[in-house]
Amino acid sequence: MTPGEDDAPVVPAAGRAPGSAGRVRRHTDPLVPEGPVRVSANVCQAAGCMSMGSDRLFADLKEDVVASGATDVAVRRVGCLGLCSAGPLVEVPEQGRLFEKVGAAGGTSLAELLGSLTGEAPGGREVADDPFFARQVKVVLERSGKVDPEDVEDYVASGGYEALAKAVTMMSPDEVTDEVVRSGLRGRGGAGYPTGLKWRTVAKAPGEGGKYVVCNADEGDPGAFMDRSVLESCPQQVLEGMAIAAYAVGASRGYVYARAEYPLAVKRLQSAIRQAEASGHLGRDILGTRFELHIEVRIGAGAFVCGEETALLASIQGGRGTPRPRPPYPASAGLWGCPTLINNVETFANVPSVISRGSGYLAGTGTERSKGTKVFALTGAVVRTGLIEVPMGLRLRDIVFDIGGGLAPGRRFKAVQTGGPSGGCIPEDLLDMSVDYETLSQAGSIMGSGGMIVMDDTSCMVDVARYFMDFCREESCGKCLPCRVGTQQMYRLLDRMCHGTATMAQLEELEGLAGMVRATSLCGLGQGAPNPVFSTLRYFRDEYLAHVQDHRCPAGVCPMDGTPGAPVPPEGALMAGTGAASTGGAR
Amino acid sequence: MSEVRTLVIDGHDVAATADQTVLSAARENGIHIPTLCHLQGLSDIGACRLCMVELEGSPRLVASCVTRVEEGMRVTTVSERLNAYRRRVVEMFFLERNHVCAVCVANGSCELQGAARDLGLDHFELAPLHPEVAVDATHERFVLDQNRCILCSRCVRVCAEVEGAHTWDIQGRGADARLVSDLGTPWGSSTTCTSCGKCVQVCPTGALFEKGRSVAEPKARRPYLPYLVDHSRA
Secondary structure (H helix, E strand, C coil): CCHHHCCCCCCCHHHCCCCCCCCCCCCCCCECCCCCCCEEEEEECCHHHHCCCHHHHHHHHHHHHHHHCCCCEEEEEECCCCCHHHCCCEEECCCCEEECCCCCCCCCCHHHHHHHHCCCCCCCEECCCCHHHHCCCCCCCCCCCCCCCCCHHHHHHCCCCHHHHHHHHHCCHHHHHHHHHHHCCECCCCCCCEHHHHHHHHHHCCCCCCCEEEEEECCCCCCCCHHHHHHHHCHHHHHHHHHHHHHHHCCCEEEEEECCCCHHHHHHHHHHHHHHHHCCCCECCHHHCCCCEEEEEEECCCCHHHHCHHHHHHHHCCCCCCCCCCCCCCCCCCHHHCCEEEEEHHHHHHHHHHHHHCHHHHHCCECCCCECEEEEEEEECECCCEEEEEECCCEHHHHHHHHCCCECCCCCEEEEEECHHHCEEEEHHHCCCECCHHHHHHCCCCCCCCEEEEEECCCCHHHHHHHHHHHHHHHCCCCCHHHHHHHHHHHHHHHHHHHCCCCHHHHHHHHHHHHHHHHHCCCHHHHHCCHHHHHHHHHHHHHHHHHHCCCCCCCCCCCCCCCCCCCCCCCHHHHCCCCCCCCCCCC | CCCEEEEEECCEEEEEECCCEHHHHHHHCCCCCCCCCCCCCCCCCCCCCCCEEEECCCCCEEEHHHCECCCCCEEECCCHHHHHHHHHHHHHHHHHCCCCHHHCCCCCCCHHHHHHHHHCCCCCCCCCCCCCCCEECCCCCEEEEHHHCCCCCHHHHHHHHHHCCCCEEEECCHHHCEEEEHHHECHHHCCCCCCCCHHHHHCCCCCEEECCCCCCCCCCCCCCCCCCCCCCCC
16 A cells, blocks of 8 residues: 555645646646645536536646646645536635536636636636525535545645544543533434444443444435535545544444445545555554554445445445344444444544534534534435535525525425435425424434435425335345335335326225334334335325326326226336346345 | 343243343243244344234334343233234235245145234235246256245255355345355356255245155155254253
8 A cells, every 4th residue: 555556646735746837747636836826726526526527627727727827826626515506616715706617508618717717807606695605504514625635635734633633642532432422413324323322332342352433435315425525525534533433432443335336435535545544644553642543445336225234234244235133233243243333424524523623513503402514415406406514403494495596487396305215205384394303303204314305396296205115125135024025015006106006995005014114124224115105195195195096196297007996017117127136236 | 051031921921041032932931923034043134024023112013033032021922913014924925926835845834824824814915026036946856946935044044054055145135136056056056055955944935845746745844953953042
């Protein structure tokens, strides 16, 4: 693991781009002038903007700046700037201005941006008073869009690793855990288990054979990209959180379990680990102390169920990714039987600020029982979609209409889906509810990892339920019967409804099955699979009735092409692929 | 010797050692809890969900095969709700693959059929899934008929844990989950299979059977392999 083998610069900032301002060593390197920087163009290099060509834009912009002869303009590579629907994004922090759709049709032209940078004609728009940004509170995403995701020096320069230094040099492991307990931080992976309590359980578990910290980066909910963005934007912050956790619980080895579908996040994470080891923030003798932590990245093989902690651990150990009954919980018997702390990406990313600013910093934001902020991937039928971070307790309405900018003209709000395939749909009547763990679960949904899909009147709720059931039946690991077969049976019933061939007896059957699968499945995937059905039945029963009794889809989405009561012809969808043993998925 | 715990199962006071499961304590005391994936002597995985019981003070059901006894626990093994769920579990097993008892070697000694009988399951309410699955008759002495497999993985465990060969495993997930030998190669060409036949002996249905047997021929196979012992009790 030589630092130089990665294409990210490990050398200090001052060593970059030697010679004239125009010389750039590699195309991925930022352009930093030797003299004072008047303005800098922060070009988003997270997956969303890169898919719209921001990597090319980054290279072109550097060339153009050099060609313009400007010697006080920097062009930097940063992580997610948030407003993904308007990418590629470029921010000029000195002027507080954001340029949208740079180089894309209908957006800012490169010449316009260049003109603004060289001071000819300021363009873009003011960030400060934009409701998309103004309603947000950034803790996890504090450095997202500000630091270079592939440069540990940049992270350190922004105050990174101060929390780790404080923890390992000035605090005992117990004091660190106490601080996390006091902060009221709860797991951001979905269930909201108190983080401090989990740390304490692992810290107290006897660990003669060593202990482990594991970061769950197997984000798989449809429409969710919070963890991906955090890892792409500031992987060091997650590693710092893991290192603090390892110090608190007494672990010296760690794993990040990341999806293979996130190649950029994995690449940046691997580069971040190498750089942190080279800079003395990971590895042996961290920051000159006796504390050591060795982190490895493990890449999943595409199974959603591996986000379930026991399946994740089985997968890390090289086994088939299937859940096992708990107890024993991973906190007492996890990886290779050793006490193992598992937290989500966002949970770990919260930790540095808890330690460096004290527990009160987090505890001062949010509601009584849900402290701090939550990152959401706001997607669907809103005008502005993207990555947002809001204080817990903000009204759902504020998120949809202020931050998201409401719906497209002429469209009517129908529901917000949170919590992915284990979550539910929240109707218009509940738009004024506070977004926190308790309120969401009372409303029949869950906080989940942070996917938030807004749906308008062109969405059919029966079709939505069918979509999520299709997802669950595809992703069921197949170990326990209720999940493996129950999701297939529920899918068939929902599919009948969408074809207009279901009967009232089958609607009743669906509810009965949903209750059985929830009560008898082995793990959270199966237990949560009926939730989209329950919540749509609770708030949109009239749509189900329209499908079943009137053979009509109010939103005009479902084909409704079957003869009522007759068997559904297109069984092909269900049978496809069952003939041949699949080699993909959980292994 | 581990400590003794006292608990109540269906109103009966029961004493068990701390390392015993609710299932084993119940069986020791003559209380029947239906099971399919459990087999005494093999590790428990809690997959078939047939052995779920109610615990007083908890809204959640637990699989008794993987739940350790606790002091003062009050367990209910039979209730209307449990029976309804168990019938549904057995119904789903039948409908998942293509079980045709009339031509099955296990007819009459099949545990799935037995569970249906015990639970009074006499008709199906859900639709059959009718997957197209394969029969592997490449082995010299045995046959694997996927149509009858309930994925209980008893064969996988006996092969790995007792015979030490680990010929069997489950491949794919969800509806695509299949019992496979040697990473998905035909059983007959398996280089790990010792042809010991343990998998055939522990199969609760007729998914694994000996060639040359006809319908309903292998009767009363229990108690499986006499040397299988419950390790938690040893």
